[in-house]
Every structure is written in C-alpha cells, then in structure tokens.
Amino acid sequence: MNNELLIKMITDKWQGQLIATNKIFDNLSDEELMHEVSPGRNRGIYLLGHLTAVHDLMLPLLRFEEAKYPELQPLFLHLPDKTADAIPSALQLRQQWKDVNETLLNHIKNLPADDWFTRHSNISEEDFIKESHRNRLNVLLDRTIHLSNHRGQLILLKKTI
Amino acid sequence: MNNELLIKMITDKWQGQLIATNKIFDNLSDEELMHEVSPGRNRGIYLLGHLTAVHDLMLPLLRFEEAKYPELQPLFLHLPDKTADAIPSALQLRQQWKDVNETLLNHIKNLPADDWFTRHSNISEEDFIKESHRNRLNVLLDRTIHLSNHRGQLILLKKTI
Numbered sequence: 001m002n003n004e005l006l007i008k009m010i011t012d013k014w015q016g017q018l019i020a021t022n023k024i025f026d027n028l029s030d031e032e033l034m035h036e037v038s039p040g041r042n043r044g045i046y047l048l049g050h051l052t053a054v055h056d057l058m059l060p061l062l063r064f065e066e067a068k069y070p071e072l073q074p075l076f077l078h079l080p081d082k083t084a085d086a087i088p089s090a091l092q093l094r095q096q097w098k099d100v101n102e103t104l105l106n107h108i109k110n111l112p113a114d115d116w117f118t119r120h121s122n123i124s125e126e127d128f129i130k131e132s133h134r135n136r137l138n139v140l141l142d143r144t145i146h147l148s149n150h151r152g153q154l155i156l157l158k159k160t161i
Numbered sequence: 162m163n164n165e166l167l168i169k170m171i172t173d174k175w176q177g178q179l180i181a182t183n184k185i186f187d188n189l190s191d192e193e194l195m196h197e198v199s200p201g202r203n204r205g206i207y208l209l210g211h212l213t214a215v216h217d218l219m220l221p222l223l224r225f226e227e228a229k230y231p232e233l234q235p236l237f238l239h240l241p242d243k244t245a246d247a248i249p250s251a252l253q254l255r256q257q258w259k260d261v262n263e264t265l266l267n268h269i270k271n272l273p274a275d276d277w278f279t280r281h282s283n284i285s286e287e288d289f290i291k292e293s294h295r296n297r298l299n300v301l302l303d304r305t306i307h308l309s310n311h312r313g314q315l316i317l318l319k320k321t322i
Contacts, residue, residue: 006167009294013302038199038317133170141302145174148306152313156199 003113007137011108014140017147018101021051024154025097030090037153044157045090046081047150052097053077055104058143062136063121064107069096108140116140164274171302172269178308179262182212185315186258191251198314205318206251207242208311213258214238216265219304223297224282225268230257269301277301 025033025048033044042050053072059065067073075084088096116137119128128134186194186209194205203211214233220226228234236245249257277298280289289295 005294009299009302012294013306017306041317133166133173138170141170141174145178145306145309148309149313152310153317156202156314156317 003117007113007116010137010141010144014108014144014147015105017144017151021147021151021154024151024158025094028154028157032157032159033090035157037156042081042153044154045087045093046076047154048090048093048097049076049087051147051150052093052100054143054146055097056100058104058139059100059107061120061122061139062104062107064104068100068103072096111136164278168274168277168298171298171305175269175301175305175308176266178305178312182308182312182315185312185319186255189315189318193318193320194251196318198317203242203314205315206248206254207237208315209251209254209258210237210248212308212311213254213261215304215307216258217261219265219300220261220268222281222283222300223265223268225265229261229264233257272297 028044033048036043037047049072052069053076056067056069056072057077059067072088075087087093117132117135119125119134120136120139123131123134189205194209197204198208210233213230214237217228217230217233220228233249236248248254278293278296280286281295281297281300284292284295
C-alpha cells in the first residue's frame, strides 16, 4: 500500500463531505438557516459559523497558515447558540465558509505525501515520536467525521414535502 | 508510514464513533427512542434499526461472513420510517445492534494488515486492479462517517435541560 493511495482515500472523503454539506447550505435560504435543527437545539446559522470556525482553525493545526477569521472562535466555539449579543450575517458567514474551505483545499492539494504523516501543531516533536498516529492526516480524518456529524443535523432544516 | 499505523488510525475512529453512539443509546429510554429526532423526521428506533442493518451488511461486504439479521434490510433500508406494518421492539434491536458490532469488532481485530487493502465484496477483481482505493479499509472509513452522520441526529433525542 503506498501512501498516495491512503491520502487519496481520506482526502476524497473530506471533499465528498464538503460537497454534500454545501449542497445542503446552497438549498437553504438565509431565513431557513435561522431555524433550529430540532426544537431548542442549534440553529443552522450557528452550525455554519461553528463549522467555519473549526475549519479555519485547521489552517494552523495542519501547519498551513494562521486562522483567517479568529473572531469567529468566541462566537461559535466558546459560546453556545443564542447567547452571543450579535453574530455575523448569513451572507458574511457563507462567504467566510467558502473562503476557508478553498484556502484549505489549496494547501491539501499541494502537501507532499510524506508531509501528511508528520505531526500536527498541537503535539510536540517529543510526544510525536511515541504517538505517530497524531499526524496531519489524522486531523483531516477527524474533521471529516466532525463535518458528517453536523451534516446529519443540517439536513433536518430542509422541509420535508 | 507503515500500514499498521494507518489501520490503527481508522479502526480507532470506528471504535470511537461506536463508543460515542452507544453512550447516546444507553442514555435513551425505550420510550425516548420512539421520538422523532426533529418534527416529521426519523424516529430514534428507526435509526437504531437502520444502523444495525447497515453494520450487519458490513459482514459480507468486508468478506467476513453472511449478514446475521437480513430481515432488517427491508424494514430499515428499503422502507422509510413509519411505513412498515411492524418493526422489532427496542429491546430486540438493542440486542441485535450489540451483537452485530461485537461480531464485526472480532473480525476487525483479527484481520491481517495486508488484507485491509484487498477488495471489498462489491467490486470485481478486474475492476479492483484499476480502483485499488475501493478496499476493505475504505468500507470501514465510509461506515465510520455514516455512523457519525446519524449520531449527530440521535443526540437531538436527549432532552435539553
């Protein structure tokens, strides 16, 4: 088994989940995004902000570059939905979501195969020697699973006919 | 990068998602399982049956053994929720879910590393030569992402306080 094939397996899943999630977002109006996925739970717009903040943080975690929208972190990672004084508009979040994922994809496509198996930024070089599964490819795998989790919730926003 | 490490990365995610999902199921009463994850959508018990049927089908797909509960397939794969005349009880489905996952885990633990990169049962030997990413490890990866998707919905059944 060569490394390229394994990287393809995982990056294909990442892109597949992104395409499926974008299909949902594109089919939801800004007004529909303001609804809760289930009574009393997160609104679509909060999940959009949350996913954008999480993917933005992948940029430094994968040692690509600094986060582009760090101001999203307190709003969508530290605070629960419906507790912040104000959050960005759906229009702005949709643009940031697109921008972050395009930036990520550019880095992902250009990372040499061997570099995927080097450490991510949240583990020291010393610890990585003992825990070599905590590599950059593992981050992409984790975030793919995370995206799928919230995609399962976002699909509930679409009205059943 | 050795194959063992990559297999560990993916089988760890599989087990992690199963543990997290079982934590939700164990915390839901049989009565709570009868609720819909969001108004008009699937009930918890349907998702339990659906996941059991999908995981049961992994047994032949991974070329481990025959499906143990093929009678679940028409009810939870071919029919939408609330359309079958009758479905098994929560008690029975909980037992089948546990049994299927234990059976799978036994096979997963014992599969030699190289065998993970051989074809799954839905692709011919000829096609596999051209599409070697369609291997058994890829099935486990897909089903991990699938499980996460429905876990995101099941968590909505738990009453918020």
